[in-house]
Amino acid sequence: GKIKPAKIGNNAGVEAKVAVMNALGHDRIFEGIIGPSATKIGDLSIGTVGVGAEQAKQDDLDVFTGNSETTNMYNSIHGTEKTLFRLYFKKQDNTLIGGQIVGSDFIGGQIDLLAQAIRSHLRLEDILTLHYTVQPVLTPEPSKNGIILAAENAWMKLRKGAV
Numbered sequence: 001g002k003i004k005p006a007k008i009g010n011n012a013g014v015e016a017k018v019a020v021m022n023a024l025g026h027d028r029i030f031e032g033i034i035g036p037s038a039t040k041i042g043d044l045s046i047g048t049v050g051v052g053a054e055q056a057k058q059d060d061l062d063v064f065t066g067n068s069e070t071t072n073m074y075n076s077i078h079g080t081e082k083t084l085f086r087l088y089f090k091k092q093d094n095t096l097i098g099g100q101i102v103g104s105d106f107i108g109g110q111i112d113l114l115a116q117a118i119r120s121h122l123r124l125e126d127i128l129t130l131h132y133t134v135q136p137v138l139t140p141e142p143s144k145n146g147i148i149l150a151a152e153n154a155w156m157k158l159r160k161g162a163v
Contacts, residue, residue: 002059008037036115038108047111050098050118051088062091063098064163066124066154070146072104074136083107085146087114087127089154091163094124101146106138110147124158127151 011033021028038047056063066087071080083103090097099114101107117127128151134142157163 008035010036031119034115034118036111038111040105045101045103045105045107047101047107048099049111049115050096052098052100053088056088056098061097063088064091064154064157065089066150066152066157068146068149068153070140070144070149072106072140073138074141077137083140083146085150087147087150087154089124094158096122096124096127099147099150113147124151124154128155 014033015030018028018030034050036047036049038045040046051059051061051063053063053065055061066085066089068085070083070085072083073080081104083101083106086100087096088098089095096114096117098118099111101110101114113130117130127147130148132145132148133139140146154163
């Protein structure tokens with residue numbers, strides 16, 4: 001809910017679409033940017049969206065995290081790569097406010113999913129029950145979805161009173 005600079009190309013695209021809709025007579029308000037981004041350094045892909053630990057501290061947000069480590073494909077497929085997930089939730093209402101993924105080339109869609117979850121104000125309980133695709137060479141095994149595992153990790157911390 002705070003104004004922060006985010007200088008990436010997709011921001012301009014969203015702003016332009018809102019401007020065009022308004023120019024054509026629709027009453028659309030620019031809601032702001034959640035800031036999904038990804039990059040690749042060597043063989044390592046890194047993606048982030050929303051608020052992370054440092055930003056939460058600067059904004060005096062009380063957050064808790066869920067973490068997971070999985071692979072990008074079924075373990076039985078040659079060439080699997082480790083992928084790490086961290087999700088950030090507001091303690092006040094368990095709403096997802098940020099996420100980070102480090103690992104394989106398949107993170108772009110997962111960062112986009114997290115961006116939409118943040119935009120839709122999904123809570124931890126909603127993330128736990130997300131519907132998702134499984135396919136041996138494109139996704140981890142059904143029980144090893146990194147987003148769901150990170151949400152389960154956060155949920156367990158809540159249940160144990162560790163947040």
